[in-house]
Amino acid sequence: MSAAALLAGATAFLDRDGTINEAAPEGEYVASPDEIRLLPGAARAIALLNELPARVVVVTNQRGIALGRMSEDDLAAVNRRLLAELESEGAHLDAIYHCPHPAAGCDCRKPGPGMFEQAAREVPGVRLEGAAMVGDSALDVEAGRRLGLTTVRLGTAAAGDPSPTHESPDLLAAARWLLGGAG
Numbered sequence: 001m002s003a004a005a006l007l008a009g010a011t012a013f014l015d016r017d018g019t020i021n022e023a024a025p026e027g028e029y030v031a032s033p034d035e036i037r038l039l040p041g042a043a044r045a046i047a048l049l050n051e052l053p054a055r056v057v058v059v060t061n062q063r064g065i066a067l068g069r070m071s072e073d074d075l076a077a078v079n080r081r082l083l084a085e086l087e088s089e090g091a092h093l094d095a096i097y098h099c100p101h102p103a104a105g106c107d108c109r110k111p112g113p114g115m116f117e118q119a120a121r122e123v124p125g126v127r128l129e130g131a132a133m134v135g136d137s138a139l140d141v142e143a144g145r146r147l148g149l150t151t152v153r154l155g156t157a158a159a160g161d162p163s164p165t166h167e168s169p170d171l172l173a174a175a176r177w178l179l180g181g182a183g
């Protein structure tokens with residue numbers, strides 16, 4: 001066991017698509033509840049974080065809303081299904097924040113800090129101090145780095161991508177590493 005990167009009472013910020021559930025193909029969006037498919041080990045990973053206990057907050061860019069590919073109601077239905085599937089496996093999310101905006105012009109679209117800061121203001125117990133960000137894209141790593149968070153990249157960073165604190169193959173390995181184990 002190495003030292004844990006995430007301590008009891010801290011916050012784990014997680015990306016959604018490609019981190020917890022299967023991402024849609026490039027240029028497409030998870031726009032209907034029937035398209036939610038949990039990735040292997042993702043619910044177990046979140047349950048481990050719940051047990052620490054850590055707050056677990058999803059921060060997800062959903063530009064498909066700005067593009068007219070889905071509505072806020074569609075996204076809410078997708079998120080309800082995600083929560084239900086996780087709950088059925090004993091995993092709990094404290095909050096889900098999304099950015100519905102286009103690629104520029106707001107401060108909430110990752111790598112901007114808006115969703116993280118809003119969660120810290122609104123969700124009891126959520127803090128940026130000591131928090132971690134886990135996601136499968138360079139935007140996730142960049143967002144976390146700007147806020148001084150521990151960052152875990154799922155998969156391998158491409159050349160030129162910001163360097164994460166750690167790379168893990170999937171969310172379960174990432175959670176185990178955050179808790180002080182291998183991964």
Ligand SMILES: [Zn+2]
Pocket residue numbers: 099100101106107108109
């Ligand atoms: Zn935004």
